[in-house]
Amino acid sequence: MGLSKTIWTNPTEFLRSQHPDTPVLFFSPSRAQAAARRFIDGFPGMVTYAVKSNPTEVMVENLAAAGIRGYDCASPFEIDLIRRLAPDAAIHYNNPVRARHEIAYAVERGVKSYSVDSKSELAKLIEMVLAEGTEISVRFKLPVAGAAYNFGAKFGATSELAVELLKTVAAAGYIPSMTFHPGTQCTDPAAWEAYIREAAVIAADAGVTIARLNVGGGFPSHRLNAVEPQLEETFALIDRVASEAFGADRPLLVCEPGRALCGDAFALAARVKAVRDDLHLFLNDGVYGALAELPLIGVIDRIEVLQPDGTRRAGEPAPRIVFGPTCDSVDRLPGELMLPEDIAEGDYVVWQGMGSYSTVTNTRFNGFGELQIATVLGLTL
Numbered sequence: 001m002g003l004s005k006t007i008w009t010n011p012t013e014f015l016r017s018q019h020p021d022t023p024v025l026f027f028s029p030s031r032a033q034a035a036a037r038r039f040i041d042g043f044p045g046m047v048t049y050a051v052k053s054n055p056t057e058v059m060v061e062n063l064a065a066a067g068i069r070g071y072d073c074a075s076p077f078e079i080d081l082i083r084r085l086a087p088d089a090a091i092h093y094n095n096p097v098r099a100r101h102e103i104a105y106a107v108e109r110g111v112k113s114y115s116v117d118s119k120s121e122l123a124k125l126i127e128m129v130l131a132e133g134t135e136i137s138v139r140f141k142l143p144v145a146g147a148a149y150n151f152g153a154k155f156g157a158t159s160e161l162a163v164e165l166l167k168t169v170a171a172a173g174y175i176p177s178m179t180f181h182p183g184t185q186c187t188d189p190a191a192w193e194a195y196i197r198e199a200a201v202i203a204a205d206a207g208v209t210i211a212r213l214n215v216g217g218g219f220p221s222h223r224l225n226a227v228e229p230q231l232e233e234t235f236a237l238i239d240r241v242a243s244e245a246f247g248a249d250r251p252l253l254v255c256e257p258g259r260a261l262c263g264d265a266f267a268l269a270a271r272v273k274a275v276r277d278d279l280h281l282f283l284n285d286g287v288y289g290a291l292a293e294l295p296l297i298g299v300i301d302r303i304e305v306l307q308p309d310g311t312r313r314a315g316e317p318a319p320r321i322v323f324g325p326t327c328d329s330v331d332r333l334p335g336e337l338m339l340p341e342d343i344a345e346g347d348y349v350v351w352q353g354m355g356s357y358s359t360v361t362n363t364r365f366n367g368f369g370e371l372q373i374a375t376v377l378g379l380t381l
């Protein structure tokens with residue numbers, strides 16, 4: 001993956017002058033910084049970035065420049081990345097299962113915040129991490145509501161276990177906190193309400209006053225033209241419910257969005273390799289590339305099509321079956337895409353809102369997946 005040193009005006013200027021034959025992700029620093037400011041201004045607590053959603057260095061650097069001072073890391077690689085790009089930032093090591101060598105690495109790099117959802121992993125932390133000044137957040141789960149898929153299937157203690165873990169954390173002298181992750185692309189703010197109320201019940205049952213409550217990521221990014229994320233409503237709900245549920249013991253709040261910070265900062269251009277017998281469209285990118293998430297989370301319909309000279313295709317939208325470049329039959333975008341009926345070989349299909357889980361899940365399967373990143377002043381075509 002190469003990084004263009006030139007800053008282009010917009011994707012159109014790049015496409016019509018470069019005619020790239022490999023997929024291109026366009027990065028807008030101003031969009032990244034605007035998303036960061038929207039969270040910093042609106043969220044009633046500390047905003048951290050879930051690095052896994054897009055660990056591209058320019059992304060992290062722009063969030064840091066915009067004032068993001070904390071990062072949710074899941075591996076030594078991510079810890080290293082943040083220590084290098086944002087040396088003074090807080091690192092929250094919120095992957096609740098860690099090998100001993102990973103814990104040792106985090107301790108060596110000065111990580112002071114960990115999450116946990118089991119007795120066995122808590123025992124490892126107690127053995128290896130000094131309690132003094134270190135926060136351990138108990139991660140719990142509820143049956144899912146409102147998320148695009150079920151995160152609770154992998155991580156999170158039941159409420160009963162969370163009570164037990166929280167007591168142990170406090171008794172061992174760590175700073176006791178709690179965390180949850182309501183799921184991803186959570187368009188229904190009610191998901192946070194149920195979790196925050198349950199966190200208060202767990203803390204009360206454990207007899208522990210928690211220092212912080214991390215309300216996770218899961219804030220939606222803009223995927224469908226017709227559905228603009230209403231982040232401020234969710235922020236207001238979190239603020240209100242935290243006060244109602246905890247009263248005088250209200251903990252400091254933390255959030256750790258991924259897609260809501262990086263999603264809108266990138267657009268993707270994929271080139272039409274072939275229109276097979278007027279029926280099927282073959283692109284140079286697909287579900288093994290930057291479009292990996294579409295089958296999991298659903299389509300993004302913020303699409304425009306450009307001809308190689310940069311002019312927009314304006315034909316009537318017509319449904320097409322769209323395949324990626326590999327020879328695997330799974331490499332097909334979900335359903336049918338509405339695309340201009342005059343779309344032709346050599347055109348570029350440009351998706352907005354492609355910053356999350358795209359650069360980082362792209363593979364080289366079948367020899368495809370060479371992906372460049374070009375920096376642009378704006379993403380509007």
Ligand SMILES: *Cc1c(COP(=O)(O)O)cnc(C)c1O
Pocket residue numbers: 050052053072094181183184185216217218219256257258259260356
């Ligand atoms: C992936 C993840 C996030 C970020 O999720 P988004 O849906 O991208 O906001 C936050 N916290 C945890 C623990 C995660 O695993």
